[in-house]
Amino acid sequence: MSPILWVATQLGRFLGDGYREIRSLVTSNTPNILKKGFTGGMAALALALLTVVVIASQLHPVVVILAVACVLVIAYGRSLFRRLALFAGYFLCGFVLFIAAGLLTTVPLEKSYPLLAKAVAVALFVILCLVIPALLSMRPRQEIVVGRGNWSSNDRPLKTPAFTFADIGGFDEAKKQVRELVNANLNGKKFSQYGVSRNGILLHGPQGTGKTFLAEAVAGEFKLNYCCVSASGLHHKYVGETERHIETLFQQAIESSPAVLFIDEIDALGAKRQQLGDGDDTGGAARGYNSATTRLMGCIDDARKHPGLILIAATNFYDGLDAALIREGRFDLHVRLDLPNEAERTRILEAQLAKRPSRHFDLQPFAKRTPGWSAAKISTLVDRAAFFAAEERRKIEEHDLTRALTETGGKERAAFKAVDWTEVVLSPDA
Structure with missing residues (x-):
């Protein structure tokens, strides 16, 4: 050169x-x-x-x-x-x-x-x-990344997450399916002779079920760079800038391979496109949104051709996504992450406590007292218990988790606080 x-x-x-x-x-x-x-x-x-x-x-x-x-x-x-x-x-x-x-x-x-x-x-x-x-006269270039992640358009060094599938309690079937797809992608020569080409993982389900955590664990499990971006952060008020941000995102992810490209809240860019007729959308906003969605699908098609780049997206609104975006050939694996059952809540508690200094005690009673809790809420519960133990510089014990559950809420927590009669009746002198 x-x-x-x-x-x-x-x-x-x-x-x-x-x-x-x-x-x-x-x-x-x-x-x-x-x-x-x-x-x-x-x-x-x-x-x-x-x-x-x-x-x-x-x-x-x-x-x-x-x-x-x-x-x-x-x-x-x-x-x-x-x-x-x-x-x-x-x-x-x-x-x-x-x-x-x-x-x-x-x-x-x-x-x-x-x-x-x-x-x-x-x-x-x-x-x-x-x-x-x-x-x-230089000014800092605009960052693309919004939300969690170690990567932006400023060419920051990427990092491989420290935790793996072992740090996630439950979701055994989901982890099995994800592992199969990632192995097929990373071992492209082995599977290409059979005509197998798989990529694209779409995680969907209620809020707080661990979609972001699972995507990050994929990168840690396979020792890949982790690129995380929120789809809402790619939007720009000027015409054509959103499409340029999308192209830049995928180009830099390809250059960073082997890597995981995780697009959170993909519904911000991938919702169903609007059908427009003559005279509709005089402001051009709908056409601009449709153009950005089309550009996103084109970039996904191009990125799938590069071995070593794993595409993962997450959404809380699966039914609102454009059918062309989530079809097979763009996202080959659709994984729904539901709220964990009692056995899965027990494994989540075990995985969370295994990363911290804690004593061994029975976690099943706590799993029974947290029906309907998401993985994120259970993680917050353990964080609260760890805070109590850290204040006294000791290991996490059962009473710490009990105290955290009492303060955070649980099945046996009273819905109403008992109020004394004297607190609601005014005295004659009042």
Whole structure:
């Protein structure tokens, strides 16, 4: 890759929101190995430094200094200016511009240097003049991620969740089905010869049943990067921006493979599309929503072709989703997570307490006293009991869980508080 192409890409990074489109346009016909180096990695940086030093060393010593400074400012200027104080940033800008101005007034005017030296000096000066103002006026790029997760459009390093299926109590059948699909996707060569291609997991059910927790556990179970985004956070008020956010999301997830891409509340983008006739939707909102849903389906189709990227979505409103979005071929596995029964509540309590310092005691009575509780509410119950034990620096005991259940609510908790007669009858003197 030529240094000019690399420098041009780094300049595009400072332009803000248009960087993704620039990179996509420039690298659309390049091999995948060059695309990875094109994002400004150490290999590209070393190549750029080596090239400019070799060229500049044949011209003038000051050109070497200026060339190296130019490459470093382009590569690390964004993080540098984010950390330095404003005064230090302006001082650095002034220092670099001072060198550039001195070079511009000396090298091009010396007749002993060839025309190439003059051209390089002027080009470096122009590049610096473009980079410095961009650094000073740069603004943080808009993040896509909303809600839980370790990933956004700012290229943050991904993390693999620490917990696995063993940390989830219950849902044995759901975990079995999910494991089969993920294995089929990650072992694509094994299953492709039989024509098997499976991807797309849609988790649905009431609120608090553990859909988000299960999606995160999939990444931890198979040691995959975890990309989490709320579909409502992809919406944008400007026409076409929602579709661009969707495309950026899937493109970065593909680049982060092997990974789990989890779209929470997918109903915010995947609800049933509206049928519009002539003269309908004068404001264009419905057409914009339909366009975003169509773009989402197209990105899902493209992402399914990339082995190592597991698509997972969750919704509380399964019946309201567009039938074309959730059909087989986009989401091959539909898993309903219901409220846990008594046996599953016992296993959830066991899994929650296993991660914390606790004494062994019978959990079945607590499972009986929590009918209709979701996995999230049971987790909150254990958190409350753990808080009581942490205050006294000891292990969680049975009475901690009993106290938490009494305060949080349960089957045996009285629906009404007993009130004394004297509290509701006014005295004669009142």
